[in-house]
Amino acid sequence: MYRYDHIDQTLVNERVAQFRDQTRRFLAGELSEDEFRPLRLRNGLYIQRYAPMLRVSIPYGLLSTVQLRMLAHIARTYDRDYGHFTTRQNIQYNWPALERVPDILADLASVQMHAIQTSGNCIRNITSDHLAGVAPDEIADPRPYCEIIRQWAALHPEFSYLPRKFKIAVTASPADRAAVEIHDVGVRLRRGSKGEIGFEILAGGGLGRTPILGKVIRRFLPEADLLAYLTAILRVYNRYGRRDNIHKARIKILLRALGAEEFTRQVEQEFRAGREFAPSLAAQEVERMRGFFAPPLYQAIDDSTPAIGTSSSGNPAYDAWLRYNTRRHKVTGYRVVFVSLKKHGEAPGDMSGEQMDALAGLADRVSFGLVRVTHDQNLVLADVPQSTLPGVWRELDALGLATPNIGTLTDMICCPGLDFCSLANAGSIDVAKQIHARFDDLDYLYDLGPVEIKMSGCMNACGHHHIGHIGILGVDKHGKEWYQITIGGSSTGPAALGEVIGPSVPKDQVADTIARLLEVYVRERLGDHERFVDAVRRIGIEPFQERVYETHHSAA
Amino acid sequence: MRRIIRRRELVADDARYAGEESAPGTRMVQPVAQFIAALGAGQASGSAAAVLIGPADEVEVLAPHLARLNLIVVEFPKIGEGRGYSQARMLRQRYGYTGELRARGAIKRDQLFFLARCGFDSFDLDPAEDLQASLGSFNDFSVAYQDGSDAVVQVRRRAGAA
Numbered sequence: 193m194y195r196y197d198h199i200d201q202t203l204v205n206e207r208v209a210q211f212r213d214q215t216r217r218f219l220a221g222e223l224s225e226d227e228f229r230p231l232r233l234r235n236g237l238y239i240q241r242y243a244p245m246l247r248v249s250i251p252y253g254l255l256s257t258v259q260l261r262m263l264a265h266i267a268r269t270y271d272r273d274y275g276h277f278t279t280r281q282n283i284q285y286n287w288p289a290l291e292r293v294p295d296i297l298a299d300l301a302s303v304q305m306h307a308i309q310t311s312g313n314c315i316r317n318i319t320s321d322h323l324a325g326v327a328p329d330e331i332a333d334p335r336p337y338c339e340i341i342r343q344w345a346a347l348h349p350e351f352s353y354l355p356r357k358f359k360i361a362v363t364a365s366p367a368d369r370a371a372v373e374i375h376d377v378g379v380r381l382r383r384g385s386k387g388e389i390g391f392e393i394l395a396g397g398g399l400g401r402t403p404i405l406g407k408v409i410r411r412f413l414p415e416a417d418l419l420a421y422l423t424a425i426l427r428v429y430n431r432y433g434r435r436d437n438i439h440k441a442r443i444k445i446l447l448r449a450l451g452a453e454e455f456t457r458q459v460e461q462e463f464r465a466g467r468e469f470a471p472s473l474a475a476q477e478v479e480r481m482r483g484f485f486a487p488p489l490y491q492a493i494d495d496s497t498p499a500i501g502t503s504s505s506g507n508p509a510y511d512a513w514l515r516y517n518t519r520r521h522k523v524t525g526y527r528v529v530f531v532s533l534k535k536h537g538e539a540p541g542d543m544s545g546e547q548m549d550a551l552a553g554l555a556d557r558v559s560f561g562l563v564r565v566t567h568d569q570n571l572v573l574a575d576v577p578q579s580t581l582p583g584v585w586r587e588l589d590a591l592g593l594a595t596p597n598i599g600t601l602t603d604m605i606c607c608p609g610l611d612f613c614s615l616a617n618a619g620s621i622d623v624a625k626q627i628h629a630r631f632d633d634l635d636y637l638y639d640l641g642p643v644e645i646k647m648s649g650c651m652n653a654c655g656h657h658h659i660g661h662i663g664i665l666g667v668d669k670h671g672k673e674w675y676q677i678t679i680g681g682s683s684t685g686p687a688a689l690g691e692v693i694g695p696s697v698p699k700d701q702v703a704d705t706i707a708r709l710l711e712v713y714v715r716e717r718l719g720d721h722e723r724f725v726d727a728v729r730r731i732g733i734e735p736f737q738e739r740v741y742e743t744h745h746s747a748a
Numbered sequence: 749m750r751r752i753i754r755r756r757e758l759v760a761d762d763a764r765y766a767g768e769e770s771a772p773g774t775r776m777v778q779p780v781a782q783f784i785a786a787l788g789a790g791q792a793s794g795s796a797a798a799v800l801i802g803p804a805d806e807v808e809v810l811a812p813h814l815a816r817l818n819l820i821v822v823e824f825p826k827i828g829e830g831r832g833y834s835q836a837r838m839l840r841q842r843y844g845y846t847g848e849l850r851a852r853g854a855i856k857r858d859q860l861f862f863l864a865r866c867g868f869d870s871f872d873l874d875p876a877e878d879l880q881a882s883l884g885s886f887n888d889f890s891v892a893y894q895d896g897s898d899a900v901v902q903v904r905r906r907a908g909a910a
């Protein structure tokens with residue numbers, strides 16, 4: 193992974209000092225709340241429902257075990273001994289004291305981490321594929337480019353006071369596990385006609401109250417122009433994005449107002465005019481960056497071990513875990529292991545300090561000391577030798593991190609909702625628990641195949657509900673928590689926004705509504721292989737609407 | 749006496765704006781529209797004019813006239829206003845403006861480092877700001893990942909990069 197040099201370290205240290213002084217001025221009354229807000233936000237600090245919330249950046253989801261242990265230490269020392277992994281490969285702490293945040297940042301800096309630009313109207317954490325570097329289907333490792341963009345975006349003097357937040361995602365795989373179409377800018381690695389690497393650039397995607405998928409604005413951008421082109425996009429956005437209405441300030445609204453063609457023309461014009469002053473990306477620099485992400489020293493492992501799923505170990509729990517929570521690795525003899533943070537009874541994405549420490553120990557022993565964070569609020573051990581899997585399973589199981597539900601209905605995405613977030617209309621964590629309780633029969637879940645549920649407590653859509661196969665959105669109805677259900681959304685292949693099935697349902701009927709949707713699916717699906725979302729695409733939403741609203745549902 | 753920061757020193761504010769009385773040692777700063785209109789009417793303003801641009805003004809319209817200007821004041825009416833950073837960057841880099849470039853308005857010391865990197869060299873801050881204490885903020889960072897107009901920080905040099 194990337195390692196800080198003197199410049200990187202100095203920068204985060206100086207950022208800690210700067211924020212310490214800003215916090216001091218606020219506590220001393222020298223800065224008003226209005227003045228402090230944009231300063232604390234751009235360092236990931238929100239004032240939440242009960243306490244401040246601090247969001248820490250995990251660039252493109254990659255963590256060393258030294259860093260994971262520090263996250264555990266912070267959870268224990270400054271919080272209530274847990275952290276919450278988000279859909280954007282960050283971690284949030286829900287209970288830090290404002291006065292101690294500078295100390296937390298200093299602890300983070302000591303392990304090459306920070307909270308820079310994890311919130312506020314600036315360029316946010318660069319996200320990517322959680323299987324980068326090990327996925328058999330990628331055209332090259334996207335992480336060197338992620339790190340190059342991260343550095344370019346960090347404390348950017350021109351683009352730190354944008355109209356609104358700005359999210360960039362990078363993918364190198366056709367499966368697009370980074371969901372680049374729902375980002376302000378999406379970068380897709382491509383190979384040119386001579387085999388050289390370049391990029392397809394998308395712009396204007398985003399969820400929130402106006403969900404829009406990004407448009408391709410450049411089919412093939414040469415590698416050297418990556419930062420110059422991003423500079424051009426950001427400059428056009430910084431100059432012309434709306435600033436009069438927070439709900440119309442994202443780049444997607446600018447792109448829609450101008451039309452994709454005119455927007456693209458303006459970006460290309462700015463790109464040509466500004467290129468000579470913009471940073472160009474030298475091949476040596478890419479090479480140097482690539483060195484940081486070189487594959488670990490894999491052992492040559494003979495591949496005579498039986499293929500996963502073809503034989504039974506005699507332990508059904510282990511077999512289920514192997515089948516659902518592990519994935520193929522591009523190197524023979526290795527396996528990708530998912531660490532499920534979706535245990536029944538726990539808030540999705542939450543992890544205790546003790547679990548983090550234990551997982552760090554395990555990763556040191558079996559996965560080269562690295563851990564990844566996914567968009568689905570799980571973790572990944574990316575490079576596990578197949579021979580160690582039974583032991584890995586036992587350890588994860590003992591930690592409550594081996595629920596064999598990856599990719600199934602209960603592998604839900606869920607924002608913090610009403611329990612923590614001051615913007616929420618409705619709770620999401622207890623609805624997740626309701627769904628877990630209702631669908632606790634693993635065999636039924638396995639029979640259903642992949643169904644992605646995504647849930648947000650309000651229109652800001654932190655839980656990405658629009659792109660859930662089943663999306664759940666909390667709405668406030670006369671002070672009561674109700675839920676609007678969408679179906680048919682998808683983050684990939686191709687991405688799609690879900691359709692609202694009808695009037696929202698009260699809290700106690702969410703799981704019941706999902707059960708009805710699934711009933712229709714089981715009745716209608718073609719064979720065993722048509723997924724829920726494909727069935728919705730094929731037959732439309734009407735059969736589902738009919739079933740959900742046919743009887744007692746108190747529609748409103 | 750109103751004071752501003754110019755090249756990291758506190759000096760008297762020499763600028764007066766529409767609706768303010770001029771005083772000895774001060775100069776009037778015209779709104780950009782007025783400046784352009786006067787040029788159009790043939791009332792050339794010599795070679796040392798001062799203009800004020802707002803966030804929505806296009807710096808492109810000033811480009812042909814930069815030789816007539818030795819002060820451009822960029823207005824930041826609200827906390828969080830960010831267009832001025834791009835205006836400054838374009839004036840300095842693309843159009844090669846070398847005169848005084850001033851940021852004025854709802855800005856605190858916390859913005860000084862970025863403003864200076866973008867090419868501003870004088871600063872008319874929020875009146876509540878402690879100017880003396882603010883001078884330290886130019887040194888908030890000694891390193892940067894991006895090129896900037898002031899050469900005081902160590903910039904990450906990419907091998908072979910521009």
Ligand code: SF4
Nearest residue numbers: 607613616649650654
């Ligand atoms: S979706 Fe709404 S409720 Fe959920 S975390 Fe985001 S802002 Fe808060």
